[in-house]
Structures are given as C-alpha cells and as structure tokens.
Amino acid sequence: MQMVKGGYMSGIFGSSPVSPLQKHMSKVYACASELIPLFNAVINEDWDDVVKHQQQISAMEQEADVLKKELRLNLPKGLFMPVSRQDLLEVLLMQDKIANKAKDVAGTIVGRHMVLPDVIHEDYIRFVTRCVTACKQARKAINEFDELVETGFSGKEIRIVAEMITKLDDIESDTDNLQAAIRRKIFAIEKELPAIEVVFLYKIIELTGDIADRAQAVGSRLQLMLAR
Amino acid sequence: MDQMTIYLILAGVFGLFMAWGIGANDVANAMATSVGSGALKIKQAVILAAIFEFSGAYLAGGEVTATIRKGIVEADAFHADPNLLIWGMLASLLAAGTWLAIASRKGWPVSTTHSIVGAVVGFAAVGVGVDAVSWGKVGTIVMSWVISPLLAGTFAFMIFKSIQTLILNKQHPVASAIKYGPIYLFMVGFLIAMVTIKKGLKHVGLNVDTDHAFLYAIALGVLVALLGSFLIRRVKTDPKADKHFHYANVERIFAILMVFTASAMAFAHGSNDVANAVGPMAAVISTAQTGLIASKSALPSWVLLVGGIGIVIGLATFGYKVIATVGKSITELTPSRGFAAEIAAAGTVVLASFTGIPISTTHTLVGAVLGVGFARGIGAIDMRVVGNIFMSWIVTLPAGGLLAILFFYVLKGIFG
Secondary structure, rough: OOOOOOOOHEEEOOOHHHHHHHHHHHHHHHHOOOOOHHHHHHHHHHHHHHHHHHHHHHHHHHHHHHEEEEEEEHHOOOOOOOOOOOHHHHHHHHHHHHHHHHHHHHHHHOOOOOOOOOHHHHHHHHHHHHHHHHHHHHHHOOOHHHHHHHHHOOOOHHHHHHHHHHHHHHHHHHHHHHHHHHHHHHHHHHHEEEEHHHHHHHHHHHHHHHHHHHHHHHHHHHHHHHOO | OOHHHHHHHHHHHHHHHHHHHHOOOHHHHHHHHHHOOOOOOOOHHHHHHHHHHHHHHHHHHHHHHHHHHHHOOOOOHOOHHHHHHHHHHHHHHHHHHHHHHHHHHHOOOOHHHHHHHHHHHHHHHHOHHHHHHHHHHHHHHHHHHHEEEEEHHHHHHHHHHHHHHHHOOOOOOHHHHHHHHHHHHHHHHHHHHHHHHHHHHHOOOOOOOOOHHHHHHHHHHHHHHHHHHHHHOOOOOOOOOHHHOHHHHHHHHHHHHHHHHHHHHHHHHHHHHHHHHHHHHHHHHHHHHHOOOOOOOOOOOOHHHHHHHHHHHHHHHHHHHHHHHHHHOOOOHHHHHHHHHHHHHHHHHHHHHHHHOOOOOOHHHHHHHHHHHHHHOOOEOOOOHHHHHHHHHHHHHHHHHHHHHHHHHHHHHHHO
C-alpha cells in the first residue's frame, strides 16, 4: 500500500538533465549570435547600436549563468544517468564559456571604443559569422541529446551525432584559417596603427576565435559521451 | 456468537482490508504511464487494471496463497493448539495492515509482501517457538527477494537492448515497431496463458493436460499478438511530430503496446500480492472450520474471489487517484522504456507466482526499470530507491514481526 509520496516508482526517476542542458545551449547560442549585428554596428560606427547589442549579450550571458546554476543544483548525488555526471558538467562548462567569451568580446569592444581597420571589415564579418555557425552546429549536436537517450546511445543516432561533430570540427578549422588571414592583413598595416590599438585588435581576434574553440570543445565532450 | 464465528468474521474483515490496500498500491503506476502518454483514459485504465488484477488474483494467486497460508509455518507445531495459528494469522494481518498504514502516512515506501512475511515469521518464531517456522522455506523466500529484482533487471536490460537493435536503431523505427511489437506481445500472452492454464483452471473446474495447455497458450499468445498488431496499425503517425523529437511516432506505437504490458503487470501483481491478504485469511478459515491444521486441504476458491474483489474495490476507491496523480508526474518512463520494464517485471513476478514464492512486485518493477537505466535508456535514475529497497528488508521485516508478536499476545489474552 504505497501512497504516491515516497513510493518507489515515483521516486526512481530523477529530473533528466537533458532538456536543461539544451536550454542552456540555446541561450548561449542566442548570446553569441548577437556578435554579428554588434560587429556590423562597429563597422558602421553606430555606437548606440553597439552598446545596445553589448547589453543584450551581457543580459543573455547572465541568463545562461542562471540556467547553468539551476542545472548544477538539480543534479543531486545518487543519480544514475546515461552519461557520467562529470562529462555532463564539462559539456555545461564548455557551453557556458562560449557565452563568457562573447561577453568578453563585446565588453572589450565597448570598453575601448574599438574601431576596425577598413581592410579587415569584410573578413571580420565572415570570421565572426563562421564562429557563430560553429555555435549553431554545437547546438544542433546538443539538440540530438534526447534522441541519444531514446536510443540508449547506440546505432544510427550515434552516427548522426558523430557526423555533426565532424562538421563542427571542420567549421572550427575554417575559423582558424579566417583568423590567420585577418592577422596577416593587420600585420601588413600594423606599423601605421597606434600600438595599443594593435594589441587589442589581436586580443579581440583571439577572443572571437575562442568562441569557435569552445563550441568545438562542446562537441568533443559530447564525443566522449558517445565513446563510453 | 461462538468464538469460531468471531474468528471467521475477523479474518474476513482483515483480509478484505488488506486486499483493499493492495488494490490501492502504487503498482497502479503500471497503468499510470499509459494514462500519462494518452494511450488510455483514466476510466479505461481502472477498468483494465481491475479486470487483470482480479484475473491474476483469482486464476493464478493460489500457489503464493498456499505458501503464506501453510508454507512459512510448520503445521506440526500447531497440532497441540490450532488456536495459536488462528490468533497468529489474525495478528499477522493486523500487524501488516497497521504497519502499512503507519508507513504510508509517513510516506515511507514499504512492501506488503515484506510486512506480511515478517509478521507470520515473527508470531510463529516468538509466539509459538523457533521450530514453528519452516526456515528452509523462509530462506528461499528471502533469497528470491534479492534475486527477483536482479532477474527482472537483467531481463529488462536484454529486452530493451533487443528493442534498440530491432526497432529504435532501424532506419524506419515506426515500421519496425509495427513489425516486431506483436512478437513481444506473443511472449507476454503465452507466458500468462501458460501460468493461468497450469495453475488457475483447476479450481475453476477445468483440467487441461500439458500438451493441450501448451497449444492453448500458443493460441492465446497469437491472439494477443494479432489484437496488438491490429491496434498499432490504427495508430495515426504524424510526420510533423517527428521534426522536433525523431522518435515521437515510435513512442505512440509503444504507448499502445504498453497497454498490454501494463495489463500483464496488473495480472502479475494480482497473482502474487493477493496472497498477502487471503493467505492468512485462508489459514484462519480452514483451521476454524475443521479445527485442525489441514496441511493438505485445498484452498477454497472463494477465498481468492474475496481477495480479487477486495483488490478491485481498492483500485476503484483509491487506485483511481493514484493512477491520476502519478500519470501526470511520471513522464520519464517513456512508453518504450515502460514496455521493456513491464515485460521483464511481469514475467518475473508471474514466474514467482507460478512457483508460489511471495515477492515484492514493486521491487521487481524497480529492478526492471534500473535494468533499462543500465542500458543507458533513461535520462536520470535516482539510485536512492535501491537504498529504500534495502530499508524495506531491514525495517519492514522486523516491524511486521514485532507488531505481529504484540497483536498475537493481545489476541491470546482476549480469546485464550
């Protein structure tokens, strides 16, 4: 005569971490994708618009933080999951770093009132768009998480996700190439620019590239889960 | 009113109350998932559960009832004073009922089976004498409590793995589910038919030899498979539903298949747990009527009928609510998981009923769900329930025993 409360069957299921993880990734992606309009505004030197996007990024980064904390708190001990707790928390951490990097980029741009040299305008938009695409691809892979649980991490679903991760790697190496091209262009003109400007230009490029790196890291942590 | 009539009335009332409690059990969860997934309406679920709990109790409950009634205690120890057995069994019913009421109020998950076995062992060992307990049998029962969840878990793991290979990982999971689903239903139908025919039809007045039993069981299995096949072909698949979650349509098929396994689960539950109520009751009745410990006397079939009716009343009054509440809250046990877990659990419990071993249906089902979890099939499982199961072993057994000893001496004082 077990009543509902405290019954074995109602007590056996913990709250699944899958959908909170996906929600977090979606928020992170939305946060990072604000960088495209932000850089467009930088190029147009529309400072009100830049600040507006920077604030949006910062707000979304905070929302992602809240989601991250919620997920961590709802992952009590004694839970047995189809993926290890550690892998899951690492994926979460990598996702969160994407938002952090986006916030850093936006913050540095606004804080230093940065202007991009004309020669890299086009390249930079392509670069940042590719980095955001990497996040989108990572989100796509994370969105397959419930299908992975449904199939019990086996069969064709594993292949589908593995292919997504391979594509994510390709996108990331694209961003590396784009980054190198931009660096070359800046190197060619760096003597004409104020030294501090140049330092921060390189810094921004690096931070933007980090976004794609983190997206790739999300993919490789996911790959670890598949490999178990 | 003479003493024997009082005993009979008390036994009937206590037994009916226990049966009511069993009907109100949260194993009604089996049906709850079908309600939650929209495959059944609550009313349909309660009616199905009632039909199968009753059939399980009436047709396949005899063996376990015999064990509780005369298997745990040594009949010889009571020849001197059959009254001891009457008081003891009444005390056991009271003790188990009281303990379940306390535990339920506190929200502790306890098992009816463990309460009643603890109670019977308790009164016999302390109230009568250590020799009054048939320890070999008790040992077997206790062993089976460890083995049954493990067995169900292993079955569930294998069944879920086979569902993965045959259905979920296929290019067209829906087509595969329609193709292979009925095969699982055949196994379920065959197993239950076999147990019923071998153990249940005798006291309904039919005798079937083994060869025929086998044929009938196959026929019934095929019938169940065909019915299932017909029903799942009628499921409307919606390509749009698969866009967001690729397996939405397969789960719709499993939701229908799961109605069958949930019914099997209800049957299994009825067949094993009815004994907790009517086993002691039957012991009181036969002893009071004959004045002897008739270890060979057959079980009056109306006793199982009373148990079945009590369970149905429990379902209708309280199980109803359990199904409604739990159906909303358990969304984690998706139909394909529930299907695998319930086949495994129902199979294990029915086998235990067949061999006359009282086991906990809920523990078995938990074992089965864990088995699916180990196949990486469930988002998150709270392993603390395993701790709860151990608690049931180390707390409920002594609690049932102590209360039974207490009530035994009280009854002895009143009637002795």
